[in-house]
Amino acid sequence: MRLKYFYFPTIVLLSACSVGPDYKGPPVIKGVTDSQKPFARAVGIQSASVASEKMWWVSLDDPLLNDLILRTRKANPDISIAIARIRQGRAETRLQGANFFPDLSSNTSYARARFPSAADGGPASNVEAYFQGFDASWEIDIFGEKRRALEAAKANRQSAEAALDDVYVTLEAEVAHTYVMLRDQQQRQALYQCSIESLERTVSLAKERFQRGTTSTLDVLRLDQQLQQVRAEAQALTAEREASLDKIAILVGTKPGDIDGDLSRSASIPLPPLSFTISNPEEVLKRRPDIRQAERKLAASTAKIGQAQGARFPKVKFTGLIGTGGLKSSDLTRFDDFTAYLAPQISWDFLDFGRNAAKVQSAKGGRDEALANYHKTVLVALQETEDALSKFKNDRIQVAVLARSEQDAVTAVQLTRQRYQRGTASLMDLLDTERRQISTRQSLVQQQAALTIDYIAIQKAFGAGVSVAQ
Template sequence: MRPWLRIKGVFVYLRAFFSFVLGGLAAGCATVGPDYAGPPATPLPAAFTRAGEPPEAPRVAAWWNQLGDPTLASLVERAFAANPSLAAAQARLLHVRDMSRTERANQMPRGGADLFYAHARLPSMSGGAEDGSQLPSRLDLYNVGFDATWEIDLFGGQRRAVEAAGASVQAAEANLADAQVSLAAEVAQLYVDLRGCQRREALNDDAIARQQRGLDLARRRREAGTASDLDLARLQGQLEATRADTGQLAAELDGYRNALAVLLGLPPGTLDDELAKPAPIPLPPTAVAVGDPTALLKNRPDIRAAERTLAARTAQIGQAQAARFPRLTLMGLIGIGGSHLSDLAHLDDFTALAAPRLRWNFLDFGRNAANVDKAEDMRNEAVSHYRAAVLAALRDAEDALARFRQRRVTVATLARAVEAARRAADLTRERERAGTTTMMDLLDAERTRISTEQRLASAETALTGDFVSLQKALGLGWAESPRH
């Protein structure tokens, strides 16, 4: 028989041996530990108690497009592409996926090749051979071999490890989605605050210009003897108070632009030119879909992460329990060699070995029992975390809905107040031109109008901010992570 056919026959023998042993053990293999049956039952209301919104399910991703602001949409997408914290969450996900691949690979045999050479110098010995000749005092050994080992998963410990690793991957995916939700909300909130601050700055500049004109007119009238020093002092005080707000507003704008730049992975100041030009405050749509508490549990990534963590902790109980039972390892070996280098070419003279090994660490003084108790404690902790996450999510949604609904009423009220203030200012201006009222009355009317418009700008900013908070509370703004 040709040497390579003999080698092939040995491999066939080893494979047949492993298959026979595995087939015989398959029927007796068991998976210890509790099977995961889903998260604990949590009572949920049929609908949000403070929802005045349509009950249909909301869109999960890209809610910021509902604000109709292309600049905001661009900022969010750029943040998703370059934010360092989000990149760290993505790297964490890849790390957990690699760990899951390792656990799956641990179920398969391990094999390798060895090339061995040894040179030994021995003491001179005589009479060792049958003919009384002297044994060699120098010895060379050459060997080339292939070996394989396979641990049989008798009690499902490795299967539970794979199960836990898979659940951990899903938890990491949910954590990445949660990071996307938080990042989108933070970018949107800063952008809305920026536009609101720009609106208030414009109104403040308008107030300064009008107050400066009133002060100049009062000075001319003072020189003509038709205005008093008291009128002049009062106008000067109002002007300086308004000017004092200029620096604070400028500092706020710089802070918003710097914060947005950092969220986009850029140095502070990078977005100054891009966001220097004022733009309207983006307002939420008239109707906002919020869904129901059941949809909330599906959409909120932090709840899904808590549930998947609970699944992983449950599987780890079985993994710990399996360590208390015997472990069976199959080993196979084939090699060729001898005391001369030329012996490596003798393919028909080889060594082959197939051997099972049973190991049982039954005397561990309670270590494995303690590990099982620890795994059960961690599972119970994960149950509590899941329940807490559900309750916190329900509260977030209810609070956000209440704020958003009441803020709409506030904005509507202030919008009517602005219309009234503008009408009053127009009428006062007409009367001042007709000489039936004073410039001071007109300045007071303009000041009231500007102050009311500033309150409206702040309320609109807060309304859109509440809309952003609502989207975050509902767990919206994430996308499925790509699988590798």
């Protein structure tokens, strides 16, 4: 009797243990995740003291861009794919959780059998049997195989949630990047048109001078070749602009051409704020969704080691049945006379010729791969952040230099125009100075777009935007 009462508590205590390694949180990568140093390439960038804006794109002060990003967050197919994967992960978690409970099923059966005649030549006999009842089975998770499976399912679900955040971060940056490129292409296309008009006037003037014998055929051909080159560049830019329009349309979840009317009118390039919050490496490693995704995959692969090790130990299973029945249909309602049994069962696949051991080694290999991938993801994240900060800092200097150069070019046009009006400079000199000013302006516009794209890359590297309510 004492053994009877000792048996169940012993099973419960045994089921409280789990074989395999316990996951202890994100691993420390010496010299990387334990470093308290700020980003090396952030030196020289003015940092704001205010908290960073969750919707970082608002700082670009472009209402149309804000609308495009919000539309993308609602309608892009990649988001729907990521959300569907989260639903799969949640369903798998519920499935693994349900494995802790008994399997219950109902059973109603009828059987009819005919037995041959006896040896003395008597008639054959027919026998009928009726049964209805319930049966159950319950496998006790003594060594934690099921608990490790549930841990893995939860970690995989959390990895899918981090993947959704990563999709948001990527799409927000992609929309902003493409939008800035579109505005850059529109601005430069307008400048190309000014340059074409200036060159057409110059070629026309050169042809008049050729007819008067004051210039050579080579000069006319050289100017005409330059005009055709600029026209070709402008045409190529038209194709790039249309490709940007199509890409934005796909990002917001509609077909190419549907948003041309909203974006066809040229507008200025949105510029980054003068100062913004610069996160430190520790914050970036915690916020970036791709790092969280890699860390959760590491947690899941660690749990799978215990799941594989648990399969190597004995399993204890209880099966039971209760019901009524007999040789007549009326026996189904005789609840005072019922059949019942409860049977414990121990099974142990101890001679499997190394199958389970191989599964454990495979799980350990998966854990080691996930650990290396986590390490790589962290290093890539830090590299992307440092590169984005460095490029922003240097491109900002180039913008300042080109802005001064453009101002000098504007002054040169003004002085040449005054000389032309006084008759000390030719129309050819004036047109040539205007073209140089247009070219300088094109370079400035292109560099301004590059600076804003650098700012977008910084926000993406920081993992900004993932805290926006889904």
